[in-house]
Amino acid sequence: QQQVKQSPQSLIVQKGGISIINCAYENTAFDYFPWYQQFPGKGPALLIAIRPDVSEKKEGRFTISFNKSAKQFSLHIMDSQPGDSATYFCAASIGAGSYQLTFGKGTKLSVIP
């Protein structure tokens, strides 16, 4: 079964600090790796995504690092703010076929002042 393993389950970071969430996958056919942010009672919103042909992608305070050989990718949130407090999900999908997203179990991030 395709899996994406996400850690940690929860994370507390001080305002201004760096939040780091890690994911590992097994299926080498995955070729699309998005990160989603979800606030309570809302649907997930795409934060940033990466393809395996690049090792890093940065958008504002959010950076994805991708290690194809280790089959790992991570989300870094720089200068974390209380407004970043949410649940973050990593995911992966295969370009062809069913296009289903396989989600990690989520990380609840709390940024404290």
Place this chain on the structure above:
Amino acid sequence: GAVVSQHPSWVICKSGTSVKIECRSLDFQATTMFWYRQFPKQSLMLMATSNEGSKATYEQGVEKDKFLINHASLTLSTLTVTSAHPEDSSFYICSARDSGYGYTFGSGTRLTVV
């Protein structure tokens, strides 16, 4: 960017009744839409994949007769929870794959069956 509108955002229904949830892609055509269920503090669980003009593909363990999915047009998919029971209470979320190879999610529907 791509927008997916999901309605209603919350609904309370009596046990034994049916509830319909709509998912619309507002500014793009969605050949494929996905329906998820999410329990508190858990990840999204894929229920079914819906393709326009064809029958939905349900994940193992999901009752297709209880969760009826219709994807009659390129912009609308509906999920009907039939004969709802309290154990069907959950957060239901739809998603559509847009032409840019991204996935856009609706805002979710909180279903409470009393």
